[in-house]
Amino acid sequence: MSIAITGATGNLGNLVIQELLEKELEETVVAVVRNEEKAKDQLPDTVEIRYGDYASYDSLVNAFQGIRKLLFISSPSTDDMERVIQHATVVKAARDAAVEQIFYTSFSNADHSTIPLAKLHLATEAAIKVSGLAYTFIRNPLYTEVFINSSLNQSIASGKLVANTGDGKLNTTSRKDLAKATATLLSQNNGQNEIIDLASSQPWSYQELATTLSETSGKTVTYEPVSYEEVLIYFKNSGLPKPAAEFSASMNQAIAQGDIKEPGTDINKLIDQEISLKDMVSKVLTIG
Ligand SMILES: NC(=O)c1ccc[n+]([C@@H]2O[C@H](COP(=O)([O-])OP(=O)(O)OC[C@H]3O[C@@H](n4cnc5c(N)ncnc54)[C@H](OP(=O)(O)O)[C@@H]3O)[C@@H](O)[C@H]2O)c1
Incomplete structure (x- = not known):
């Protein structure tokens, strides 16, 4: 069984993979990417690279086979309707590939924030709840x-x-600190159906x-x-x-x-120092 990371060629995904590799876990780390060549250039050989596009359900079901924990990093599309559809596609594929637990990079204080992108993240959290998958919502604040x-x-x-x-x-957190906290979460024996808010x-x-x-x-x-x-x-x-x-x-x-x-209270339980x-x-x- 393995731990998979989507968006692995992006800033956050790349940092999470680096942090996970430093933990020297027994489980294989799988990078799910839409551009395999880019991933080969960026990632060490110890990382298994699989093709998966948020727009292609079939590619994602294939990519998620045998995955125990899936870190689903939200899509960077600037069209939130497109993102809702992409996110629902990822969640459906994770359910159908029998992923054991999904970790989703949501948005800090998503249920109360007036920042417009909170809606997209709440919608994705709802889709994950509908899917019946065990989940951890990693609510990331705005990046520093x-x-x-x-x-x-x-x-x-x-x-x-x-x-x-x-x-x-501003309770922003750097991507590096978010990656450290996320890698710690992925490497632990997690509780299920938790919300972790990584505000600084x-x-x-x-x-x-x-x-x-x-x-x-x-x-x-x-x-x-x-x-x-x-x-x-x-x-x-x-x-x-x-x-x-x-x-x-x-x-x-x-x-x-x-x-x-509001200052966050979870981050200090997961990393030593911001x-x-x-x-x-x-x-x-x-x-x-
Ligand atoms: N909290 C904040 O302040 C903040 C700020 C910006 C973004 N975000 C969100 O956090 C996410 C991660 O941040 P980041 O800085 O790592 O973003 P990023 O560097 O833009 O990385 C986005 C990743 O998503 C991948 N991707 C894009 N479209 C895809 C598709 N159709 N199928 C599969 N993968 C696809 C990209 O692949 P390629 O390498 O092939 O392009 C890349 O690996 C962003 O995607 C966005 O949703 C949050």
């Missing part, structure tokens, strides 16, 4: 990398960190980010809180396409209203 990335170099250059996050806190135990704010940017770069960066309407103009002037600008502005508005302010905001910032800065 969504906010802490190379674009912060522009804030250092201009001395301004502009956002409509108000004084809201140390939420941060944009004011703290500005301070960290200043300290790390040695240049003064000031946080400039703006309204939803103002940030849309700012994004437009920065050349961000309208759909991405609206998505980002809506998400930040939810953050300003406290949507992701990567700090300062360390995340240091990794992406190229100036200073």
Whole structure:
């Protein structure tokens, strides 16, 4: 019997596989991918590669044969209706291949969050419950990398960190920490039908980010809180396409209203120490 990971050629899937291999488990690690050549280039020979496309039920049923635990990493499609269909296809295939337990990367606080993508994840959780499969919902928060990335170099250059996050806190977790926690979950004797929320135990704010940017770069960066309407103009002037600008502005508005302010309590039971905001910032800065 084996542990399979979908989305294995992606950022999170790749990191989970690295973490699982470090645990030297007896079970084979199977990467379920739509691009086998890419997977061969990325993954060590000890990982078994199987073809499976979220859009192809038959390929998934084949890929899931003999799998005890399946880590189903959500689809990256930006069309949520397409994602609902893909996700239902994965769940149906897992049921029909008699997978013993499905671990699904859902969304933190999915049943209360006002962030639009929560709906897709709740729908997928519902599909898994309908399937009758034993499950663990791994509710991932927004990745820290969504906010802490190379674009912060522009804030250092201009001395301004502009956002409509108000004084809201962000319980984001880095992909690396999510991967560590997920690999631990996959390697344990799990309870069934559990919900694990991997929100960070140390939420941060944009004011703290500005301070960290200043300290790390040695240049003064000031946080400039703006309204939803103002940030849309700012994004437009920065050349961000309208759909991405609206998505980002809506998400930040939810953050300003406290949507992701609650510290998580599960993550510290699964990993030793979370990567700090300062360390995340240091990794992406190229100036200073
Ligand atoms: N919490 C957050 O802040 C956040 C942010 C972004 C995304 N997400 C969600 O978390 C997931 C994992 O994040 P990530 O950073 O690892 O994303 P990623 O790097 O974009 O990886 C997505 C993976 O899904 C695979 N995939 C795409 N379409 C597929 C299909 N039709 N059939 C089979 N596999 C398919 C991709 O394969 P290829 O390599 O062949 O493209 C890739 O391996 C994303 O897919 C998205 O649902 C969460």
